Amino acid sequence: MHKSIFAALVTTAFIANVYAFDLGKALEGAVKEKIQETTGTKTEPANTDNADNQNAVADTPTAQPQINWKSPSRDEEVAIGREVTGSLLGAAPLVKNDDLQQYVNKVGRWVASQSERPDLPWKFGVIESNDLNAFAAPGGYVLITKGLYQTFQNEAQLAGVLGHEIAHVVQKHHLKVMQKQALLDMGAGLLGDKFGDNKLSKKAISTGAEISARNLDKSAEYEADRIGMMLAYRAGYDVYGLPEVLQNMAQINKSDDSVALLFKTHPHPDERLAQLGESAGSQLDKLKAGKTLENRLYLLR
Amino acid sequence: MKRHTWLYLIVAIGFGLSSPISLAATESGTALKADTLRVQPFADAKSSGALIKNEPLEIITKKGAWLQVKTKKSTGWVRLLSVKRASTGNVLKGTVAVATGRAGTGKVVSTTGIRGLSAEELKAAQFNETEMKKLESLAVSKADAQKFASSGGLTANQAAYLKGAK
Numbered sequence: 001m002h003k004s005i006f007a008a009l010v011t012t013a014f015i016a017n018v019y020a021f022d023l024g025k026a027l028e029g030a031v032k033e034k035i036q037e038t039t040g041t042k043t044e045p046a047n048t049d050n051a052d053n054q055n056a057v058a059d060t061p062t063a064q065p066q067i068n069w070k071s072p073s074r075d076e077e078v079a080i081g082r083e084v085t086g087s088l089l090g091a092a093p094l095v096k097n098d099d100l101q102q103y104v105n106k107v108g109r110w111v112a113s114q115s116e117r118p119d120l121p122w123k124f125g126v127i128e129s130n131d132l133n134a135f136a137a138p139g140g141y142v143l144i145t146k147g148l149y150q151t152f153q154n155e156a157q158l159a160g161v162l163g164h165e166i167a168h169v170v171q172k173h174h175l176k177v178m179q180k181q182a183l184l185d186m187g188a189g190l191l192g193d194k195f196g197d198n199k200l201s202k203k204a205i206s207t208g209a210e211i212s213a214r215n216l217d218k219s220a221e222y223e224a225d226r227i228g229m230m231l232a233y234r235a236g237y238d239v240y241g242l243p244e245v246l247q248n249m250a251q252i253n254k255s256d257d258s259v260a261l262l263f264k265t266h267p268h269p270d271e272r273l274a275q276l277g278e279s280a281g282s283q284l285d286k287l288k289a290g291k292t293l294e295n296r297l298y299l300l301r
Numbered sequence: 302m303k304r305h306t307w308l309y310l311i312v313a314i315g316f317g318l319s320s321p322i323s324l325a326a327t328e329s330g331t332a333l334k335a336d337t338l339r340v341q342p343f344a345d346a347k348s349s350g351a352l353i354k355n356e357p358l359e360i361i362t363k364k365g366a367w368l369q370v371k372t373k374k375s376t377g378w379v380r381l382l383s384v385k386r387a388s389t390g391n392v393l394k395g396t397v398a399v400a401t402g403r404a405g406t407g408k409v410v411s412t413t414g415i416r417g418l419s420a421e422e423l424k425a426a427q428f429n430e431t432e433m434k435k436l437e438s439l440a441v442s443k444a445d446a447q448k449f450a451s452s453g454g455l456t457a458n459q460a461a462y463l464k465g466a467k
Binding site for chain 2: 082083085086087088089090091092093094098101102105106107108109110113114118119121122123124125129131133141145155219222223226227229230233234235236237239240243247250251260261264270273274275276277278279280282283284285287288289290291293296
């Protein structure tokens with residue numbers, strides 16, 4: 001079970017199996033209704049999640065034999081994210097450098113504090129991979145690769161990238177995709193499919209990866225760029241940190257292995273920059289100059 | 302021997318601190334979209350020409366959210382996000398090439414790193430409880446993050462998110 005979950009959450013999606021679930025299409029309409037009626041999450045922007053605070057006290061996080069996919073609680077969301085993240089860590093462990101990890105956690109937590117979900121148990125990590133990529137999982141888990149970290153020229157760029165991943169969590173991009181799949185599977189169960197009730201949640205998590213590939217579309221990435229950029233600004237950083245990172249990524253040859261997965265699952269940086277430019281228009285002109293803090297960037301060699 | 306070690310350390314630290322962040326003197330770039338060049342770096346400044354999508358240009362200087370650029374036909378100010386810079390990657394290219402061992406130099410230092418996380422590898426990955434515990438132990442509280450922000454002179458701003466294009 002651990003194995004497959006992980007993939008789901010990841011910011012990245014897996015294109016190869018995208019069409020594996022077309023059979024589910026027949027059920028999609030019914031499922032959509034279910035999702036809307038039970039979770040109220042359609043496509044509205046992140047609703048302020050005051051519950052983040054209270055739930056921490058109210059619900060005791062215990063092992064989840066079953067996840068309520070129609071409307072997962074905060075603790076269930078965190079439990080799902082933990083599964084996914086733990087598997088990702090199985091593929092690429094944390095860089096063994098506590099100073100670095102704490103530094104990234106401080107920047108990340110401060111940026112996340114400016115979001116609508118400041119009280120999630122946010123956790124940030126840098127993983128041993130020379131790829132350029134970053135991942136987010138439900139409940140506040142954010143991992144970035146060492147390769148991406150090493151491209152940063154200042155703290156504002158780090159903040160911008162973390163802001164993008166934080167935005168995925170705040171908007172529940174991956175969670176929604178997984179919920180959809182889970183409800184699809186329930187629909188299949190109702191139709192007499194071989195999956196019994198008690199297997200529902202398991203199945204839902206384990207197929208998350210494919211679903212995520214199909215549904216975490218360009219618009220979710222553009223939205224995460226827009227939100228991430230402003231989260232960094234809200235945190236006092238130069239608003240152009242994220243665009244600078246995109247500028248840098250745009251220099252890398254598409255065929256380079258280090259960006260293979262990233263470019264497969266995200267629009268090309270040029271397109272993302274152009275979208276940001278379109279959305280920004282003149283709105284950034286009046287923003288205060290933020291800090292870049294190049295001297296504080298933890299140098300990782 | 303010990304003394305040498307110290308020396309190396311100091312040299313290493315020196316390089317670390319002085320690592321070049323400044324950009325090359327002249328940068329080139331291309332226009333990401335059609336836009337208006339302006340006489341001054343303001344949205345309501347007079348036009349000094351047009352920028353054509355994908356047109357090559359030279360970046361003269363940067364001021365806030367604006368770049369002063371020179372195209373074949375004219376010179377003027379345009380918003381940063383309308384331009385794709387071509388040479389900001391100098392530092393980056395070097396880093397990536399060395400880090401990934403793909404520069405052809407054979408200088409692959411790290412062998413612990415995983416080369417090219419593929420979708421397949423991700424799918425095959427097993428949950429790692431030890432690493433997860435480690436991740437959890439390194440988390441920082443909201444209050445500590447706030448302190449860290451203050452020590453860097455960061456103060457929170459109010460700002461709405463941008464709406465999607467068109």
